[in-house]
Amino acid sequence: MRAELNTICRCISLTPRKPLLEPxxxxxxxxxxxxxxxRESEYSADGRRQVMRFLHPGDLFGRxxxxxxxxxxxxxxxxxxxxxxxDKLNAMMHxxxxxxxVIVAAIEAELAAxxxxxxxxxxxxxxERVARFVLDEGERAACxxxxxxxxxxxxxxxxxxxxxxxxxxxxxxxxxxxFKRKKYIAAMDRQTFRVVDAEALRKTAGE
Amino acid sequence: MRAELNTICRCISLTPRKPLLEPxxxxxxxxxxxxxxxRESEYSADGRRQVMRFLHPGDLFGRxxxxxxxxxxxxxxxxxxxxxxxDKLNAMMHxxxxxxxVIVAAIEAELAAxxxxxxxxxxxxxxERVARFVLDEGERAACxxxxxxxxxxxxxxxxxxxxxxxxxxxxxxxxxxxFKRKKYIAAMDRQTFRVVDAEALRKTAGE
DNA sequence: CGGATTCTTGATCGTGTTCAAAGCAGGTGG
DNA sequence: CCACCTGCTTTGAACACGATCAAGAATCCG
Numbered sequence: 134m135r136a137e138l139n140t141i142c143r144c145i146s147l148t149p150r151k152p153l154l155e156p157x158x159x160x161x162x163x164x165x166x167x168x169x170x171x172r173e174s175e176y177s178a179d180g181r182r183q184v185m186r187f188l189h190p191g192d193l194f195g196r197x198x199x200x201x202x203x204x205x206x207x208x209x210x211x212x213x214x215x216x217x218x219x220d221k222l223n224a225m226m227h228x229x230x231x232x233x234x235v236i237v238a239a240i241e242a243e244l245a246a247x248x249x250x251x252x253x254x255x256x257x258x259x260x261e262r263v264a265r266f267v268l269d270e271g272e273r274a275a276c277x278x279x280x281x282x283x284x285x286x287x288x289x290x291x292x293x294x295x296x297x298x299x300x301x302x303x304x305x306x307x308x309x310x311x312f313k314r315k316k317y318i319a320a321m322d323r324q325t326f327r328v329v330d331a332e333a334l335r336k337t338a339g340e
Numbered sequence: 341m342r343a344e345l346n347t348i349c350r351c352i353s354l355t356p357r358k359p360l361l362e363p364x365x366x367x368x369x370x371x372x373x374x375x376x377x378x379r380e381s382e383y384s385a386d387g388r389r390q391v392m393r394f395l396h397p398g399d400l401f402g403r404x405x406x407x408x409x410x411x412x413x414x415x416x417x418x419x420x421x422x423x424x425x426x427d428k429l430n431a432m433m434h435x436x437x438x439x440x441x442v443i444v445a446a447i448e449a450e451l452a453a454x455x456x457x458x459x460x461x462x463x464x465x466x467x468e469r470v471a472r473f474v475l476d477e478g479e480r481a482a483c484x485x486x487x488x489x490x491x492x493x494x495x496x497x498x499x500x501x502x503x504x505x506x507x508x509x510x511x512x513x514x515x516x517x518x519f520k521r522k523k524y525i526a527a528m529d530r531q532t533f534r535v536v537d538a539e540a541l542r543k544t545a546g547e
Numbered sequence: 548c549g550g551a552t553t554c555t556t557g558a559t560c561g562t563g564t565t566c567a568a569a570g571c572a573g574g575t576g577g
Numbered sequence: 578c579c580a581c582c583t584g585c586t587t588t589g590a591a592c593a594c595g596a597t598c599a600a601g602a603a604t605c606c607g
Contacts, residue, residue, distance in 0.1 A: 175459055178547040183462040185455055198441065199448040230434050234405065240447050241406040247454035248392055252382055254461035255390040255506035257596080259563065291586065299462035301564055306587055323572080323586085340385040464564080466595065498554065508596055513555055530554080530604075 134229050141221040147171075147208035156205030162216040163195035169212025170288050173204045174296065184297035186246065187289060189273050193239045197223060210288045254299050256339060262298040263308040264338040267318065271328060283328045284321070312337075341436050348428040354378075354415035363412030369423040370402035376419025377495050380411045381503065391504035393453060394496060396480050400446045404430060417495045461506050463546060469505040470515040471545040474525065478535060490535045491528065519544075 147153060147169070154160055156176050171188040185204060188194055196202040197219060226233040253265050271285040287294070291309075295302040312318045317333050318326040328334065354360060354376070361367055363383050378395040392411060395401055403409040404426060433440040460472050478492040494501070498516075502509040519525045524540050525533040535541065 175455070177459070177463075181463075181546070183459045185458060196448055198445040199452060227437050227440070233434070233440065237444065237447070238405040240444070240451065241403055244447065244451045244454060245406060247451060247458060248382070250458050251392060251454060251461060252384070252390045254458060255503070256384070256388075257506075257562095296462070299464075302585090303565085303587080304563060307563095310587075339388075464594095509553090510555080510597080511595060514595095517555070 134225075134232070138217075138225065138232070141225070142215040142217045145214050145216060147212045147214070149208055149210055152205065152207045153214065154204065154206040157203050159201050159203060160195060161219045163193060163197055163219055163222055164206075165215045165217070166190050166192045166194075167213040167215060169208060169210045171206055171208050171212055171214070172289060172293055173206050175204055182296045183299070184293055186250065187270070187293075187297070193236070193243065195219070197226075197236065197240070209293070258339075259298070259300045259304050260308055260311070260337055261339045262300065263294075263305060264312070264317075264334045265340075266294060266298060267312070267326070267328070268331070268334055268338060283331070285318075285326045285328060287324055287326070341432075341439070345424075345432065345439070348432070349422040349424045352421050352423060354419045354421070356415055356417055359412065359414045360421065361411065361413040364410050366408050366410060367402060368426045370400060370404055370426055370429055371413075372422045372424070373397050373399045373401075374420040374422060376415060376417045378413055378415050378419055378421070379496060379500055380413050382411055389503045390506075391500055393457065394477070394500075394504070400443070400450065402426070404433075404443065404447070416500070457504075466505070466507045466511045467515055467518070467544055468546045469507065470501075470512060471519070471524075471541045472547075473501060473505060474519070474533070474535070475538070475541055475545060490538070492525075492533045492535060493531055494533070495531055 142165075144167070145153065153164075153171065156174065166188050168190055173185045173188060173194060175183045175185055177183070186192075187209070188206070194202075194204075194206065222232075222236075226236055249269075253262055253269075256262055256265070267285055267287075270287060271283075289297075291305045292302045295305045298305070309318075312334070313320060315330075315333070317328070317330045317337070319329050320326055349372075351374070352360065360371075360378065363381065373395050375397055380392045380395060380401060382390045382392055384390070393399075394416070395413070401409075401411075401413065429439075429443075433443055456476070460469055460476075463469050463472070474492055474494075477494060478490075498512045499509045502512045505512070516525075519541070520527060522537075522540070524535070524537045524544070526536050527533055
């Protein structure tokens, strides 16, 4: 079964900043992230961008049934993804209950993540949103080389974080600076942070 | 098959303001709204509420696979819902591809709605959020008695709308008043509005 | 009809956006 | 190898929007 899954998928390698899907174009593939981080985003008519999520290894994206999947997807780091044709994946799902189980669970996890995103955006203060973002990303992404458990890598731009959280780039920058000053986090380099005081961060995140 | 679906479900009638699920308690049921409008909400540790969505007839809620469904669900209007035990629904899904198809499509629709919610919350101005909310609800809910196509019923409280959109009750009220003054909408009664100028509303919503 | 609840409206204040400019990389070519 | 250029990030100052506090109007319920 796992072998059969491999036969229907096609692997794609992406360099940083390389778009995989252009916004507005539908796709009949379902993708799975093997390696790297990608950004899934939507554009409003007047050109503003909403980053929907950051995709990490293991994440699924695309739609199995419901036609339109019009998000733009772009690699942030070097990345590798697998593409499954929707119809073939559907067929496999019918034949193997286990595949079905995994996929339904994945979609529901995606839904739960979207709901958490909503809850984060509903939080009144920008500080709460950024604190929560740092904590969430810390849980999802393992730390890069040279870092321990309590390290967070944020490979995306400040502007990406801003468009994800619905605040401005400047505010993101200011808050990260504030967290550094308050010794909640310490910068290893521009992208990597050590979470020094997770408790304080959690308190700032309001939960 | 449809008959068999009926045998595994239990119907529940709810009066307005009646909670169906208390926040924080997990449930092993999947529900489907038959009639009425319900509110699904989540609470942060410090007591603030985030309304996740308003459930309309045909909507599914609950989780099929992933354990925790901890949202609170409360009836806004008189409502009727069907409860399906998760395991029995899973079993049926395996046996009938059609059921599986419908359910996966429903979850994906739910996901798409959550993503739209995220996009709405990312919109900078409160006016945009409220305009979009009015338009969206207009599409979902048919109008009550005495109204035509272009009528929107908003049976929920202002506070519910506020907690859904991540703004304050007062702002919701002010903006609805503004839209009335600008003749975008006209109040039939406290809950029902006639969309007079959908174009202007859409422009305000930023798309 | 009275009491409670929700909705509206007003005034003030704080937070985050916006506009603007300077500081920092990373990459390219001389 | 360094100077330059470009794009990103940081920091600053002013302003605007929406939150909050507070009071009054409307509606619902017994």
